[in-house]
Amino acid sequence: MAIVLKCHRGIGPTVTGEALVAADNFSARYDLDRSKGIFSRASHRLFGESYHDKILVLVTAKGGVASAWMLREMKQRGLVPKAIVFDRTNTILAQGAAFAELALVDRFEAGDPTTLIRSGDELLIEPDRGLVTILNRS
Amino acid sequence: MQLNDEEQAMLAGALGPARQWAIKHQLAVGNFFDAADFVRVGQAHIMADTESLGASGVAWLEALAALPAEQRRVSIPTITDPRGLDFASYRRLKQTEAMAELEARTIRAFEALGVLLTNTCINYQTILPPVRGEHMAFGDTGVVIYCNSVLGARSNFEGGPSALAAALTGRTPRYGYHLDLNRTGSRHFAIHYRPRDLADWGALGGIVGRASNSYWQVPVLTGLAAPPSSDELKHFGAALASFGSVALYHIPGVTPEAASLEAAFAGRPPPAALPIGDEDVAAFYAAYAAAGDKVDVVVFAAPQLSLMEMRQVADLLAGRRIGADTTLLVATSPEIKFAADRMGLTQTIEQAGGIVAAGVCFYQSYAREMAEANGWQRLMTNSAKLVNIIAGYGYRPTLASMERCIDSAVAGRVL
Numbered sequence: 001m002a003i004v005l006k007c008h009r010g011i012g013p014t015v016t017g018e019a020l021v022a023a024d025n026f027s028a029r030y031d032l033d034r035s036k037g038i039f040s041r042a043s044h045r046l047f048g049e050s051y052h053d054k055i056l057v058l059v060t061a062k063g064g065v066a067s068a069w070m071l072r073e074m075k076q077r078g079l080v081p082k083a084i085v086f087d088r089t090n091t092i093l094a095q096g097a098a099f100a101e102l103a104l105v106d107r108f109e110a111g112d113p114t115t116l117i118r119s120g121d122e123l124l125i126e127p128d129r130g131l132v133t134i135l136n137r138s
Numbered sequence: 139m140q141l142n143d144e145e146q147a148m149l150a151g152a153l154g155p156a157r158q159w160a161i162k163h164q165l166a167v168g169n170f171f172d173a174a175d176f177v178r179v180g181q182a183h184i185m186a187d188t189e190s191l192g193a194s195g196v197a198w199l200e201a202l203a204a205l206p207a208e209q210r211r212v213s214i215p216t217i218t219d220p221r222g223l224d225f226a227s228y229r230r231l232k233q234t235e236a237m238a239e240l241e242a243r244t245i246r247a248f249e250a251l252g253v254l255l256t257n258t259c260i261n262y263q264t265i266l267p268p269v270r271g272e273h274m275a276f277g278d279t280g281v282v283i284y285c286n287s288v289l290g291a292r293s294n295f296e297g298g299p300s301a302l303a304a305a306l307t308g309r310t311p312r313y314g315y316h317l318d319l320n321r322t323g324s325r326h327f328a329i330h331y332r333p334r335d336l337a338d339w340g341a342l343g344g345i346v347g348r349a350s351n352s353y354w355q356v357p358v359l360t361g362l363a364a365p366p367s368s369d370e371l372k373h374f375g376a377a378l379a380s381f382g383s384v385a386l387y388h389i390p391g392v393t394p395e396a397a398s399l400e401a402a403f404a405g406r407p408p409p410a411a412l413p414i415g416d417e418d419v420a421a422f423y424a425a426y427a428a429a430g431d432k433v434d435v436v437v438f439a440a441p442q443l444s445l446m447e448m449r450q451v452a453d454l455l456a457g458r459r460i461g462a463d464t465t466l467l468v469a470t471s472p473e474i475k476f477a478a479d480r481m482g483l484t485q486t487i488e489q490a491g492g493i494v495a496a497g498v499c500f501y502q503s504y505a506r507e508m509a510e511a512n513g514w515q516r517l518m519t520n521s522a523k524l525v526n527i528i529a530g531y532g533y534r535p536t537l538a539s540m541e542r543c544i545d546s547a548v549a550g551r552v553l
Contacts, residue, residue: 011170025351025383029190030530033506041530060352062383064527065219065277066190066502068297073192090353090383091171091294091314098166099299 002124003134005116007085010105010127011097016135017082019121020054022046023114026084026093028067028074037079055125057085057117061093068092072100083125085132087112103127139168139311140175148307154209156202160303167300168311177273177312179293181215182305183261184253185277186298187502188222188240196244203250211252212305217265218248219278220442220469220499221257227495231467232511233504253305257497258471259441262289263368265473270394273316275304279379280372280441280523282315286386288371290394292316295353295385314353315385321395322404323358323388325350328411330361331419335539336373336447339366340522341422343374345414347382357387358402360411365392369444376441377522426525426537428552432463434514436547438540439469439500440524447540448478452486454544460491461550465512472496492547500524505531518543518552 022045025031033040037052061067071093074080083103084093097104103125110116117123117134124133147153148161164176188196202210222241223233248255256265259278262285268274270290276282277296285291294314296304304310314320327346333339350357357378366374366389378384388396396402403409438451451468460466468487470478475496478484484494501524508514509532517533519525520543525535536552546553 009170011166027530029501030527032530040532043529060383062380064380065185065279065295065297066187068299069186069190069192069195072198072299073190073194076194077192088352088354091167091300092297094170095163095167095297095300098163098170099297 001138003137005113005132005134006109007105007130007132008107009130010103011094012083012101012103012127014126014128015083015103016122016124017053017055019057019117019119019123020046020049020051021057021114021117021119024058025060025062026056026058027062027064028070029064030062034070034074034079051081052079053082055083055085055123056081057113059087059112059114061086061090065092068096068099071096071102075100075102085113085117085125087114105130105132139165139173145176154205156205156210157306160306163299163303164307164311168313171311171313173311173313175312176309177316178309179214179273179275179304180268181217181266181274182212182301183217183219183276183278183281184298184301184305185219186244187220188237188244189502189504190298191244193240196240196247199244199247203247210250213308214305216253216305217256217261218253219257219259220502221497222503224495224498227493230493231508233508237504256471258473259499260372260444260471263372263444264471273310275301275310277301279385280376282385283375283379283387284372286315287375287388287393320354321356321386323356323402323408325355325357326408326411327357327359328361328413329359330413330415332363333370335520336369337520337522337537337539338419339370340373340377340520341419341537342414343377344381344522344526345418345422347378347380347384349412350382350384353383353385355382355384357384358396358399358408359387359389360399362389369447372441373521377526380523380526423537426535428516428534428536431516431552433518433546433550433552434464434516435512436464436466436543437500437517437519437524439467440521440527442499443468443470443474445474445477448474448483450540451544452483454541455490455492456486458490458548460547464547464550466492466547467500468492468494469499470494470496501527501531505533509533516552518546
């Protein structure tokens with residue numbers, strides 16, 4: 001029996017993938033080397049990690065309006081997270097996910113998802129239903 | 139979301155594919171944030187430098203620009219944030235012809251859409267400031283926080299696609315900072331510190347931003363001695379937005395929606411105040427300290443400089459010479475650059491060896507590629523926002539006052 005987490009209705013398609021979790025924040029402009037597909041800010045808890053095809057689980061989105069364009073550009077170049085899960089997003093990442101047609105959810109009933117989901121967990125993200133399922137744990 | 143007849147027509151495609159895309163995009167965002175309906179906006183401000191657009195984003199804009207005029211033209215006054223490069227100075231900064239070509243294509247596309255290419259992040263100082271209560275669709279976090287907090291306007295952070303959507307439809311979903319209920323204070327900071335210069339104001343913004351750390355928090359600051367200047371609040375807000383993703387703050391007695399501490403919290407008892415003192419600011423600076431290091435590049439930008447800041451830079455550089463192995467770059471808006479040219483400020487800065495770039499803001503200008511092409515690592519600036527951003531681009535940033543940045547540029551090492 002998998003663990004089902006309820007969240008606010010999200011943006012983008014239903015996807016499955018592997019979680020990459022950190023109690024840290026996110027900005028495509030500030031934190032990433034988009035040409036290599038890795039976190040490039042030395043002080044970020046995911047520094048050096050590849051984000052490609054991962055479901056990022058982070059606390060919030062930080063300043064940097066550019067992320068709204070960058071998600072779509074990252075998707076078109078094929079180096080992009082599969083989905084982003086936040087405790088609470090700012091407007092930019094929600095707008096960027098809508099523009100890129102990338103899955104994004106936030107506002108969980110059980111609290112901060114970075115405390116509920118572990119790196120390596122297999123996740124099913126259903127933005128239309130407002131559900132995130134941890135497939136490998138019960 | 140509730141749609142009126144005009145909005146239904148846009149959604150049905152009766153006003154063409156550009157407005158249909160725009161309102162569909164806005165519905166996705168509005169539904170995500172539980173907006174009840176749309177609100178008309180007075181201006182849109184689009185952040186769309188080519189570094190973040192990429193080739194695919196430019197091609198997407200060009201497809202919109204190829205539509206018939208009545209389908210593609212924006213429906214409200216629409217302006218732009220800084221561009222990816224300045225055609226007058228890009229070769230000196232070793233930006234490439236490919237970057238310039240992409241920039242030229244973007245400019246042609248925006249012109250076809252009827253966008254005014256102001257290329258500025260200080261439109262509230264130089265173009266047309268909003269008035270209290272006016273709804274806007276502004277990009278650039280520094281613009282939004284200044285207009286929300288200092289002027290009492292109402293805007294969310296609108297990323298480039300969303301600001302362009304608002305430009306096409308003339309409205310935006312009514313959520314976030316368009317609503318009264320989100321505009322009251324949620325955090326209280328007691329400031330036991332006297333900022334002396336713009337870098338200090340930025341440091342203070344960075345500290346409050348780190349502590350707030352959410353788009354949905356509204357910090358309230360008490361204890362500041364005198365009303366700050368526009369440039370001081372520009373640096374404070376830009377850093378607060380950059381470090382904390384914050385879009386609105388109140389300073390009771392100074393900002394328009396907080397006549398008093400009670401008003402800032404809408405009559406509710408203020409939460410316990412978090413004190414901020416000299417030692418917090420000293421620790422903030424210390425994290426970026428690098429005394430004695432060679433300085434590769436000194437940058438005054440983020441936000442673009444006002445005419446008053448241009449005067450200060452020129453006065454500090456007059457009759458001096460920047461070190462042979464150091465680059466000094468000043469970024470301002472096209473309007474201020476024109477004024478600085480006319481008043482001899484540009485000449486003074488360039489005679490000292492500095493570069494004055496117009497319509498750019500450094501970090502939106504292929505900062506990583508510039509660092510690689512010029513061999514830059516150590517960067518000095520008086521912008522707390524820039525030290526926050528630029529580390530992700532491979533720089534080692536140091537924050538210091540404008541005076542110390544210029545002394546260091548002349549000496550060629552961090553003083």
